[in-house]
């Protein structure tokens with residue numbers, strides 16, 4: 001409502017003109033409260049565009065934006081400036097070292113991003129190749145939900161390229177991998193899988209939640225689509241749920257993913273997007289420090305005779321591949337195998353027993369308990385997500401708990 005009189009008083013303080021000069025009743029003025037003139041305002045920090053819809057002078061303008069004939073924002077289930085800012089920020093990280101345009105789409109959670117990929121790329125009768133050690137949520141989606149719609153999945157050893165090649169069929173719609181497998185820390189040879197997917201003409205998507213930039217940028221190694229649970233390292237503070245897809249192939253398949261995201265409404269809210277933008281500013285500082293601490297802890301654990309899986313250790317089966325495709329350290333995730341894992345968790349004081357990962361606080365999880373009796377994860381395995389505490393405190397807490 002433009003004709004609500006508002007002006008500036010002494011010291012630039014906002015004032016409204018006398019109520020008697022407005023033609024509107026008090027409750028109408030409450031609904032359409034006057035706003036300061038923001039047309040020349042350029043905030044240094046991005047505002048949270050906490051709005052479901054955007055106003056237009058003319059219906060035709062709004063119809064043109066909605067119909068993609070004009071740039072702009074109409075409705076936040078389609079696009080929102082704060083969510084777009086997060087998408088642009090993430091795309092610029094993944095674009096590092098590439099000479100092609102890169103784009104990102106952002107979602108309400110990692111699983112929202114993952115389910116949108118499968119729903120968009122798979123038809124009834126389609127087949128998916130995925131790692132045997134795939135994240136449990138992805139496994140559940142493929143077997144319990146997509147199975148009902150006639151989508152078949154083969155779960156294979158993703159570290160063995162010949163096995164992956166042999167698993168691809170004529171009806172394979174997608175090969176799915178994880179940069180670092182959860183929780184085994186097995187490493188996918190991204191360039192190797194990408195090459196055989198290119199030969200077979202099958203799209204290749206990789207969940208890189210465990211290895212965000214600067215650790216790994218899978219587009220550089222030939223992945224078609226990078227998937228993130230932004231809940232983890234990108235947000236970094238364990239206070240937001242979000243997901244993202246990133247690509248350098250701006251084709252019809254990418255547009256179809258955006259259409260499905262709009263239609264299913266799995267979009268990222270502006271408040272979450274703002275938290276992610278805040279978190280992403282410290283992503284490099286956090287991840288570099290977490291990688292350094294994880295490396296120190298893994299080295300000390302191995303020297304103490306504890307069975308430890310960390311891609312940065314030379315005896316890790318995927319170390320050579322990891323050293324080639326990870327350029328900002330080996331990440332903050334490691335796993336150990338101990339005789340009495342639950343007793344160890346019970347004694348820890350600094351490490352927090354909780355699910356999730358990638359936050360500022362160090363977390364420990366016994367995946368076999370979480371996954372239940374059919375869990376493929378060894379019962380002895382504990383997954384550690386290294387946070388930002390002092391390495392000495394993390395180490396002495398582990399030592400007293402392992403004693």
Ligand code: PLP
Nearest residue numbers: 109110111135182209229231242
């Ligand atoms: N991918 C991996 C590797 C994960 O660890 C998780 C969650 O733990 C997800 C995807 C799902 O993400 P979200 O919980 O944000 O839906």
